[in-house]
Amino acid sequence: MTWLHWRQFRGQALAGALALILATGYLVYVGVDVRDGYEAYRSRCGDGGGGDCARARSQFRSAHENTLLFLAAGLALVPAVLGAFWGAPMVARELENGTHRLVWNQSVTRTRWLLTKVAFVGAAAVLLTGALATLLTWAAAPFDEVVQNRFGALEFGARHLVPFGHAALAVTFGTLVGLLLRRTLPAMAVTLVGFVAFQFFFPNVVRPALMAPETTTLRVTAETINGARSLGGIGGGPVIGGLRLPDAPDAWIAETSPLRTADGEALDGARFNDCLDDPPRTGAGGTFGDTAVCLAGHELHIDVRYHPGSRYGTFQLLETAIYLVLGAALTALGLGRIRRRVS
Template identity: 65%
Template sequence: MIWLNWRQFRLQVLAGAAALAVIAGCLLYLGMDIRDAHDAYRSRCGDAAACAQAKAQFQGAYRSTLLFAAAGLALLPVVIGAFWGAPLVARELELGTHRLVWNQSVTRRRWLIARMAFTAAAAMILTGAAALLLTWAASPYDQVAADRFDVIGFGARNIVPIGHAFLAFALGTTIGLFMRRTLPAMALTGVLFIAVQFAVPNLVRPHLMPSESATLPLTVETINGAKNLGSITGAPVIGGLRVPGAPGAWISETSPMRTADGRTVDGGAFGACLDTPEETGAGGTFGDTAVCLAALDLHVDLEYQPSGRYWPFQLAETGLYLVAGALLTAVALRRVGRA
């Protein structure tokens, strides 16, 4: 059975190995480049002002590159599910070759377990190796950015991508078994797993563990430390804050700006500070706008996860994907017995 699986799957394995070699070469080069830039950044940290500028330049130089690398890694399980999982059984059913296989001494379920185990192991090894290489390459940047819970970055580091690979493969195999058509199964697998990749970080991850709460006064310094003010609808919101005393914390929810009595600040007052603040000559990211908003005695209520929970979240989310993949595998085994 192992020899048969290798014969049927060897081209995919060789293609995966070649892809991993290319990925490894690119990430090794990127990792060394980031480390050289990180050393240069640290050498410029003689005083606070120079260090802040060097930090901004270091992050700006690699932010987009690492974002694209993480997005590329996120597509790897999609490819695995669509091109390895969906055709695994669907092609046999479509071509009618399953009749020969299922008339041998090996039972249908044992045949499916052997095929899925062999291919799933290859998928998880390929994706896990790529994820560990990216984690290594990005580690100096991640230490400086202190944002390991970033929506895209979190799912492309350490062990979570291994769970992605298993679930995508199990999803593709199960869909192929039910649809019995290769191309439609491939398309549906890709669409569904991309939907999962969007849904889990935004709808499931924030609720994997109870969050901590904090109230953050909006001082001039706090506002200037944020990444954005307002929204396309004009709502009085602020984003990209940091929790004092909790470096690297993941803020999962930020309330609108609120007055001292807990009411959302009036949209007119917020708009006036945003569009026509009194000129004070203040510096900083938001300048006079920050001074105007701070004078309104505002605050926001935060829900956040401390940075120390990073590995519990990694384990919990990976476990979630593995359990979901195992359930799909059980469905596939039940189905193949009736096919």
């Protein structure tokens, strides 16, 4: 049985092995390049680095951020592609061509036939995706240490354990879709679109609800504002984006309130826009310069809901466990379907 599965799967397996070899070479190159940049950053920001640290950090980030985000996005697509090209055709092609009847008329039970297929292809997908994730985690380690954005949607899903769970779930999802649709091309399309949609849904809806966030109130100084990434929302309003907590720079900021005055009321939009568009000229430096000084003069604060960086490992374990449980549930549904309804 295992030999039969290998003969059916060897083409995909060899293609996956070749892709892994090529990706390994590129990821090693990226990892070495990131470490060279990290050493340059440390030489400027080590002992005696002084005020040059902020600029060195910004240059190090801008030099590698786009490449690592592109790689993270690419890794996010790998499980979806494997689910579509490995998982979906695995059963759909057999049912479409009628070759399943030959196997079922032998001594092999339907349950064993399906479980062996899922285990064989699923293990290959997990190994391939896990190897890529491990390499990317290694390559990006110095960057993650400096930038401290491990909870970013793309970054979190492309590091450590979560990609393993993605791969296992994608293959079982594709298998079930192929079993239900019984047509290879439609099953591949539904698997690809459905799993990509799931990868957007889970981090934005489910992940924030896995643990209750902690809360704190942060006094807004010019330094706080200059440490943020944006001021103002899409529809305007006194909000601040990309904030970091001074005492927990690696925390995941789940939610921030609008800028509030000392009495707890939201800062008036007109006053916010005055500081944004035409602040008093002070010659201040930093990302937002005079705007930061102007806003800080209003004695503002914001309420922050956040997850400490120490929860990163817990979130990784919880999310991976959920994917594995969902994959097991989809496999159980497939077994129930194949026993009762597929002829």
